[in-house]
Amino acid sequence: MLLLRTDPLKPDADVIRFAAEVLKRGGIVAAPTETVYGLFTHAYSDGGCAKVFKAKERPPDNPLIVHVDSVEMAAQIAYIPEEIVDVLRRIWPGPITLVMKSRGAVSRCVTAGLDTVAVRAPAHPIPLAIIKELEAPIAGPSANKAGRPSPTTAEHVVEDLNGEVDVIIDGGPTFFGVESTIIDVTRKPPILLRPGPFTVEELEKYFGPVEIPPVARGLIETDVALAPGMKYKHYAPxxxxxIVHFDLSLAVETLRSKGLKVAVLCATGRCTNADVVIKMGDDLYEVAKNLYRSLRELDRFSVDIGVVPAVEETGIGLAIMNRLRKASGHREAFNLGQLLKYGLAQPVF
Incomplete structure (x- = not known):
């Protein structure tokens, strides 16, 4: 495994050429995007795709996102509805993925055998440069073991995938810190499959009314993975x-009174004394950027339980709550009784 460092805004041409050559040979490359680090393969390579699934330990029915550098490249692999072509030219590159009907051009491994394909143009110089050098789309999920918190630094990738990836490109920390928004435009109205940095409020400016099913809020899981991050346990420490929906201080004091060692993940100014305090940020975008780092940090302390305050489900707050619900295994406490049910069910270290 090679670890190559480069400037994220002006990536080294030799690093980009080397990464493209690895992908041409059916290898796999981890690199940053503006959301999280991705684990990439040539989108037309069955063998490369198989390596991604093996390294990540990802279930084979969980599709990958295809990354392109333009609407024209996207049109080679998906049937783009005519009415959204101009919309895509305005919102790409950016942290939004569209599920569209597949032309069958990319590996069936990439689409998990579905007749749809998830496509986005990343707003980050490194993957865009790789795609341009390769002259072909690249496909991948987040560069972590399946179920673990997604990586927002190269160190996180090494932590999960050391020795299982051909190349890791270290381009520093990612910007948004949570995965792209996914919207299914094969339906009318379009359906939000995964919330992300491109908010519902922004989606509706471009696409009109958008359906937000319970699965997008992280309230339920689904039997069929129509897009990445929908079916399986994700992001979990x-x-x-x-997740605490009432007074945070009372929650922590109650758990500690029962002999539990408690860590609190502070968000948007909501914090309190605990055995361990992990500060995520004072505004929702800062919380999103630091969310996965905080979940990984939680595991570095010998605590019995972590608590995190619920945030308002507007803007990027919807994405944060989606990830927290999956990370917590849907443990949400609206009162002390529910909190104690979760807390006392855990063994004390």
Whole structure:
């Protein structure tokens, strides 16, 4: 495995050429995007795709996102509805993925055998440069073991995938810190499959009314993975985590009174004394950027349980709550009784 460092805004041409050559040979490359680090393969390579699934330990029915550098490249692999072509020219590159009907050009491994394909143009110089050098789309999920918190630094990738990736490109920390928004435009109205940095409020400016099903809020799981991040346990630390919807200080004091060692993940100014305090940020975009780092940090302390305050589900807050619900295994406490049910079910270290 090679770890190559480069400037994220002006990536080294030799690093980009080397990464493209690895992909041409059916290898896999981890690199940053503006959302999280991705684990990429040539989108037309069955063998490369198989390597991604093996390294990530990803279930084979969970599709990958195809990354392109233009609407024209996207049109080679998907049937783009005529009415959104101009919309895509305005919102790409950016942290938004569209599920569209597939032309069958990319590997069936990439689409998990579905007749749809998830496509986006990343707003980050490194993957865009790789795509241009390769003259072909690249496909991949986040560069972590399946179920673990997604990586927002190269160190996180090494932590999960050391020795299982041909090349890791270290371009520094990612910007948004949560995965792209995914919207299914094969339906009318379009359906939000995964919230992300491109908010519902922004979606509706470009696409009109958007359906937000319970699965997009992270309230339920689905039997069919129509897009990445929908079906399986995701983003989870090893330490039990509970989302708290009432007074945070009371929650922590109650758990500690029962002999539990408690970590609190502070968000948007909501914090309190605990055995361990992990500060995520004072505004929702800062919380999103630091969310996965905080979940990984939680596992570095020998605590019995982590608690995190619920945030308002508007703007990027919807994406944060989606990820927290999956990371917590849907442990949400609206009162002390529910909190104690979760807390006392956990073994004390």
């Amino acid at each position: 090893n330490t039990p985590l509970v």
